[in-house]
Amino acid sequence: MDIVSQHRSFGGVQAVYSHPSNTCGCEMRFAAYLPPQAADRDVPVLWYLSGGAEGFDAAVARAGFQEHAARRGLAVIFPDVAPRGDSVARCGTAADDLGAGAGFYVNATRDPWRPNYRMYDYILHELRGLVLDHLPLEDRHGITGHAAGGHGALTLALRNSEMFESVTALAPVANPTSSEWGRRQLSTLLGSDETTWSVHDATLLLDELGWKGDILVDQGGDDAFLDLLRPQALAATMARRRQPGQVRIQKGYDHSFYFVNTFAGDHVQWHAERLN
Amino acid sequence: MDIVSQHRSFGGVQAVYSHPSNTCGCEMRFAAYLPPQAADRDVPVLWYLSGGAEGFDAAVARAGFQEHAARRGLAVIFPDVAPRGDSVARCGTAADDLGAGAGFYVNATRDPWRPNYRMYDYILHELRGLVLDHLPLEDRHGITGHAAGGHGALTLALRNSEMFESVTALAPVANPTSSEWGRRQLSTLLGSDETTWSVHDATLLLDELGWKGDILVDQGGDDAFLDLLRPQALAATMARRRQPGQVRIQKGYDHSFYFVNTFAGDHVQWHAERLN
Incomplete structure (x- = not known):
């Protein structure tokens, strides 16, 4: 695991690392913010999954998590959104609005994406193991994300509730099996058999599995993408299922x-109160 | 004055405006953040001058002033760093390290930059008048900036102490007449007569004029550009002159x-305490 860059930030360190991925x-590459508290002890981990239209760089620079993570004593891990490099088939472009690096936090089953587009396993297993081995982290985790990253946060947590203590999302893609954009993303990566899609739909997963704790979802009322995000489906399911939490x-x-x-x-406060 | 973009941010509005400039x-273009308090009353103004290597966009997106300005009830005006457009001679490139849009907050006296590169007059007079006319602002002003923008903040305030209540700077170009980079910038825009340079050097101005209040300057200890910033010259002058403030x-x-x-x-707190 090599250091690509590091900057002092709010008394901690904002770094970017590079590593060979078997998955x-x-x-x-991924980014990690270590708060000042990590100089003295292991700290809990908040995972931030970025939207599909950008890499992790934009979130590191603009989402403003460092200040709050420093105050609350959480590390923040920002995985990339897709595999990269000349050997990797490019999936999605800015033009077709799947996102320039569309991974959608699944393990792809269609060629040519199948060998590399395994972001679900990569984040849950390989990257989680790597950062726990190499950084001063407690094995206690919360997860959040924005847009497609909110979809990733909800679906990874709901399917693996033993691996996360807390989950929140910002403008998540909440019900992709029922939006035109989501269906295109899922059919591209998983093929046309829709029975394989439902484990990647936060609303369907919540309906089936529930969540052991409470859930926080924020959604902008003037978001131009409400049709593809479908917060109403998630909110209705939460209410019908008496799922603790708030949209x-x-x-x-x-x-x-x-x-x-x-x-x-x-969101950082929400996770800190459940992780510390 | 046209609205180019606007986004809700921390209960206020982050906007970009466009206007024809006589100066x-x-x-x-410039950006303006209006805090939630501006919905009910006029609010004081904090001017943020950007560094020469970027436009105002980077500072708007990354400097993190909105959260603090919302809490303290200040507007923040982010002027551009140089004139723009096909009719404007390009001064400086990323390659020659004068900055891709080098205005250096002076009125240029050398051709071909003389007609357009008048950022000193533009900010102090034209833009100040424009925003006071069109936005819900009190006629009370603080000024800050980063790198070349810190130079701009200090030099504009020191020379026009009746126009600003407070001044701070982040890693300012503090003594350009004595650094190789600063001398190149000044000779490009003002010519080789060094007697015209000293009114654009914060350290020389502070030595000559002092400042009516106290001054806050922050400087990173691992800044790679310490040789061109020369904080030691400003700090020594402040100490020798018994200028209230801190570096x-x-x-x-x-x-x-x-x-x-x-x-x-x-920095926002510093200005708010002196403006409110």
Whole structure:
């Protein structure tokens, strides 16, 4: 695991690392923020999954998690959103709106993406093991994310509740099997057999499995992508199932990082109260 | 004055505006953050001048001023760093390290930059008048900035103490007449007569004029550009002149926005205490 860059930030360190990934069959990068408390002891981990349209760089620079993580004593791990490199088939472009590096936090089963697009296993197993081995982290985890990353956070946590103590999401892709965009993403990576899709749909998973704790979801009321995000499906399922938690529609906010960093402090606090 | 974009942010609005500038002879853009308090009353203004290597966009996205300005009830105006457009001679490139849009917050006296590169007059007079006319602002002003923008903040305030109540700077170009990079910038825009340079050197201005209040300067201890910034010249002059204020060398911090946003809260608080 090599250090690509590091910067002092709010008394801690914001770093980018590179490592060879067996799961993805290529060199992978990720970012990690270690708060000042990590100089003296292991700290719990908050996973932040980025949206599909950008790599982790944008979230590291703009989501504003460092200040709050420093105050609350959490590390933040920012995985990349897709495998990279000349040997990796490119899936999705900015033009077809699947995102320039569309991994959608699944293990792809269709060629040519099958060998490399294994972000689900990569994050849950390989990267989790790597950071626990190499960084001063407690084996206690929360997970959040924005847009497609919110989808990733919810689906990874719901399917693996023993691996996470807390889950939140910001403008998540909440019900992709029922949106045109989500169906395109799932059929591209998993093929046309829709029975394989439901384990990657937060609303269907919540309906089937529930969640052991409470859930926080924030959604901008002026988000231009409400049709593809479908927060109403998740909110209805939470209410019908009596799932503890809250879906907050935030008046006037859009889908941008101005929305994400406005509520970053609430999400870090939520996780800190459940991890510490 | 046209709205280019606007986003809800921390209960206020982060907008970008465009307007024709008589001073610069071209269309100019700037960004403005209006805190939630501006919905009910006029609020004081904090000017944030960006470094020469980037436009205002990077600071708007990454400096993290919105959260603190919302808490303290200040507007933040982010002017651009140079005139723009096809009719404007390009001054400086990333390659020659004068910055891709080098205006250096002076009124240029050399051709071909003389007609458009008038950022000093533009900010102090045209833009100040424009925002006071069109936005819910009190006519009370503080000013700060990063790198070349810190130079701009200090030099504009020191020369126009009746126009600003407070001044701070983050890693400012503090003594450009004595650094190789600063001398290149000044000779490019103002010519080789060094007697015209001293009114654009914060250290020389402070020595001559002092400042009516106290001054806050933050400087990363691991900044790679200490030779061109020369904080030691400013610190020595402040101490010799018994100028109230503080120059803080921040251990481990570099020149990046990770440094700027770590200390953004301190600077906004400093100005709020002197403006409110």
